[in-house]
Amino acid sequence: MKIAIIDESPARASIIEEGLAGLDQPDIHILTRRNGLLAQLEVIGPDIVLMDLGNPSRDVLEEYFAVSRALARPIAMFVDESDDEAITASIDAGVSAYVVDGLSKKRIKPLLDLAVKRFNAFARLESDLKEAKGKLAEREAIDRAKRILMDSKKLTEPEAYGELRRKAMSSNKRVAEIADAVVTAYEMMGD
Amino acid sequence: MGTQNLTIGFLPLVDACLPILAQEHGFAEEEGLSLSFMKDVSWATVLDRLLYGHTDAAHMLAPLAIATTLGRGRPAQPIAAPFVLGLNGNAVTLSKPLAHKVAMPGELRDPRQLGAALKVEAAKAKSAGARLRFGVVHRYSGHNYKLRYWLAECGIRPDEDVEIITVAPPFVADALEDGEIDGACVGEPWNSVCVERDVGVIVLATAQIWRRGVEKVLAIREPVLDRKREQFEKLIRAMRKAGAHFVDPANLEQNSRILSAAQYLNADENLVVRAISDRLVLANGAPPTHFPDFMFQHSEAANFPWVSQAAWLYSQMVRWDHLEYNAQDAARASSVFRPDVYRSATKLTGDDLPAANSKVEGSVSQLTQVGAHQGSITLSQNTFFDRRTFDPEHIEDYLAALP
Numbered sequence: 001m002k003i004a005i006i007d008e009s010p011a012r013a014s015i016i017e018e019g020l021a022g023l024d025q026p027d028i029h030i031l032t033r034r035n036g037l038l039a040q041l042e043v044i045g046p047d048i049v050l051m052d053l054g055n056p057s058r059d060v061l062e063e064y065f066a067v068s069r070a071l072a073r074p075i076a077m078f079v080d081e082s083d084d085e086a087i088t089a090s091i092d093a094g095v096s097a098y099v100v101d102g103l104s105k106k107r108i109k110p111l112l113d114l115a116v117k118r119f120n121a122f123a124r125l126e127s128d129l130k131e132a133k134g135k136l137a138e139r140e141a142i143d144r145a146k147r148i149l150m151d152s153k154k155l156t157e158p159e160a161y162g163e164l165r166r167k168a169m170s171s172n173k174r175v176a177e178i179a180d181a182v183v184t185a186y187e188m189m190g191d
Numbered sequence: 192m193g194t195q196n197l198t199i200g201f202l203p204l205v206d207a208c209l210p211i212l213a214q215e216h217g218f219a220e221e222e223g224l225s226l227s228f229m230k231d232v233s234w235a236t237v238l239d240r241l242l243y244g245h246t247d248a249a250h251m252l253a254p255l256a257i258a259t260t261l262g263r264g265r266p267a268q269p270i271a272a273p274f275v276l277g278l279n280g281n282a283v284t285l286s287k288p289l290a291h292k293v294a295m296p297g298e299l300r301d302p303r304q305l306g307a308a309l310k311v312e313a314a315k316a317k318s319a320g321a322r323l324r325f326g327v328v329h330r331y332s333g334h335n336y337k338l339r340y341w342l343a344e345c346g347i348r349p350d351e352d353v354e355i356i357t358v359a360p361p362f363v364a365d366a367l368e369d370g371e372i373d374g375a376c377v378g379e380p381w382n383s384v385c386v387e388r389d390v391g392v393i394v395l396a397t398a399q400i401w402r403r404g405v406e407k408v409l410a411i412r413e414p415v416l417d418r419k420r421e422q423f424e425k426l427i428r429a430m431r432k433a434g435a436h437f438v439d440p441a442n443l444e445q446n447s448r449i450l451s452a453a454q455y456l457n458a459d460e461n462l463v464v465r466a467i468s469d470r471l472v473l474a475n476g477a478p479p480t481h482f483p484d485f486m487f488q489h490s491e492a493a494n495f496p497w498v499s500q501a502a503w504l505y506s507q508m509v510r511w512d513h514l515e516y517n518a519q520d521a522a523r524a525s526s527v528f529r530p531d532v533y534r535s536a537t538k539l540t541g542d543d544l545p546a547a548n549s550k551v552e553g554s555v556s557q558l559t560q561v562g563a564h565q566g567s568i569t570l571s572q573n574t575f576f577d578r579r580t581f582d583p584e585h586i587e588d589y590l591a592a593l594p
Contacts, residue, residue: 034362053240056359058233063330063357066264077265091243096235 001107002027004046006037008055012122016050019118023111038064048108049075049098050115058096065098075100086112093119138176145179148186194220195422200229200237200249203456204360205379205466206277206407207250208446209488212433213426215449221432222425230454233359234329241410242268247419248426250276251410254331254504257524263331263512271416272408272501273532274427275494279404280466280486281334282382283341283395285374286367289323290392290474297392297477302399302576306345313352316373326358326366326375333406334376336507337397343594344577349511367391378406379466379486380458387462389475396471396485401553403487403573405500408528416532424536427494431542434489443468491570492543496528499549502583506590516587525583534564543568552581 003026007013013030020026029044031037034057041049041064051058065075075098077087086109090097093116099108142164149160164182168175201207213219214226229246231237234255241249242259256270290296293308309323316323327335339349349355358366360381366372368390375385376397385391397404409426416423436442447464450456456463465471466486470479487493505524509516530548537544543566550561553575560569575581581589 053236054232056232056361058235059329059359060357062235062264066330088243091239091245096239 001025001048001103001111002029002044002046003111004029004031004041004044004049006031006049006051006055006057006061008032008034009052012052012119015122015125016115016118019114019121020111023114037061046075047100047103048111051096051098052119053091053094053096061098089113089116090119092116094123095119138179141176141183142179145182148182194223194225195425196225196227197247197419197422197426198227198229198245200231200240200246202232202234202237202250202360203230203458204250204381204407205450205456205463206280206486206488207455208437208450208467209276209430209433209494210248210250210409210426211450211455212437212446213429216433216436218429218432218436219426222429224422224425224429226426228454232361234332241270241412244415247415248409248411248423250407252329252332253405253408253501254333254336254508255329256408256410257501257504257508257527258331260527261508261520261524263508269413270527271411271413271529271532272496272527273411273416273423273529273536274409274430275405275496275500275528276407276409276430276488278406278487278493279396279398279401279484280406281337281376281378281397282393282471282485283338283374283376283397284363284367284382284385284391284393286370286372286391287389289373290394294392294394296394296474297480299396299399299473299480299482300394302341302395303345305395306341306347309342310345310347310352313347317352322352322354323373324354324356324371326356326363326372326377328360328377329357331508333397333404333504334378336504336511337400337404338376339511340507341395341400341576346594364388364390379471380456380462383462383465383471384459386472386475387459392475393471393473396482398482398484398487399576401573401575402484403491403493403552405497405504408496416529420532423532427533427536428540431489431494431537431540434494437467438489440468492545492566492568494533495545496530496533497545497548497550497552498525498528498530499552499581499583501525501528502549502586503552503581506581506586509586510590510593516590521586538565542566549583552583553578554580 005013005016010032017028031040077096077098095115097112146160149155149163164175164178168178199210219226237249240246256272259268260270292312294300313323342349360377363375363377363381364385367385382393437446447460451458451460451463469483469485470481472479502525505521544564546562546564555570555573558569558571
């Protein structure tokens with residue numbers, strides 16, 4: 001079974017590829033560049049095309065599938081309406097799957113399930129990373145705010161943190177938000 | 192009852208403006224509604240999110256809403272369009288070499304003269320073995336239909352004499368620069384981006400092809416419209432108010448700034464203001480050209496979903512998909528546009544409301560007072576450039592008479 005993965009993020013593409021490697025004799029092709037996309041697909045002649053929902057070339061690809069005579073068998077996202085549950089899961093995960101007509105459902109289902117799992121895993125990875133970055137930025141803001149309070153109000157570090165925390169609790173906000181406000185105010189007031 | 196929320200999918204284009212401004216200026220809030228937005232980069236994904244419930248409604252190409260209802264390319268799913276988000280607002284941009292041969296860069300030429308000059312170049316290119324190639328944003332788009340309407344009337348057969356392919360709007364400028372395409376019909380700000388990068392020249396506004404051509408609609412799955420009818424009527428009222436704000440020249444800069452923000456169009460504010468003010472810079476370095484009604488979002492009950500507009504789109508689907516005319520499909524396509532919902536949302540608001548649901552499209556060549564249920568509506572010129580008229584009661588005759 002020939003599988004084409006179209007993804008402008010090589011990292012995600014390889015995570016998906018790795019996930020599909022467990023299938024029986026997968027023949028996986030990864031396409032990460034927009035240029036010459038259709039020509040490459042024509043050469044590969046895939047049975048299944050996986051593409052993330054955020055790819056701006058989706059309309060181009062759908063048009064190609066709709067009118068092209070180049071592929072031996074027509075390919076569509078919705079071969080069978082009874083696939084609806086699988087399609088819902090894939091849309092939720094952020095992946096669209098185009099399948100050639102005639103490919104049996106028994107063969108599509110496990111592949112789609114794996115792809116969905118991998119997409120979800122990648123999304124989690126990304127959000128973890130984003131969260132970690134956010135946390136790092138928050139910690140920096142808190143450190144700066146503490147320094148500002150220590151300098152201007154002659155407080156010790158624990159006292160400065162205590163001030164931030166007290167204000168946060170009384171105004172029903174997070175410490176990081178108060179710290180942000182302190183830093184912003186400080187920047188606006190000048191040195 | 193607290194504020195109700197609706198999620199709206201959109202593509203970053205200037206004509207996604209009304210729901211965005213309804214939220215940003217608090218018109219939605221006034222109705223007890225709050226809007227969240229889901230931005231995507233392809234129509235396929237905007238549609239998938241609508242069909243699979245990630246969004247309640249979407250900024251959608253009107254022909255795509257009809258194609259989805261008729262099951263073109265995928266199993267049919269009924270879509271309702273109770274509000275037209277705008278008329279026209281697209282343009283044809285040509286590569287610089289081609290524009291210098293057929294147009295007067297910096298001016299909008301008469302569509303017939305431009306078409307005649309283009310026909311010569313198209314024939315030359317074809318006999319040299321490389322047909323001119325045009326990009327449109329989607330097979331089921333007003334862009335595709337208006338471009339084809341213009342070409343065909345000028346004696347250029349869209350499927351034989353030139354080639355029309357799909358190009359995603361953000362890549363139009365690249366495709367022109369690389370010589371992948373010779374021209375494109377696309378919405379703003381993407382024509383202006385081509386001009387700014389000096390890789391293309393705007394030669395024609397789609398409003399020159401059909402002065403009042405229907406463009407995007409608010410698309411909703413029929414069952415969702417039934418379930419959340421009250422919220423959608425609120426949304427319609429809020430968008431009417433947003434439209435009044437949008438077309439007021441005093442608000443130009445403010446609205447351009449809002450729409451250009453990262454979470455919406457993420458575009459250059461200076462380009463967005465050109466489309467909104469109907470003053471496009473057609474060629475790099477040229478002074479702006481004022482073409483009134485380049486975009487048409489509010490007056491003359493522009494948001495009213497005339498079923499005759501849907502019927503026209505169906506006629507073009509039959510024409511270019513090479514389908515047999517089918518009365519049942521025509522009726523189904525026309526019923527995608529839902530003036531009944533628009534009416535019940537705006538009745539008692541004093542807003543302009545036509546008396547009829549359908550009209551002969553392209554028949555108004557001078558200011559004409561039309562029947563109104565409430566308010567007062569004077570339609571101005573709404574003609575096609577070839578002066579044909581479209582009577583939704585006689586689609587087959589219309590199709591037979593087209594080139």
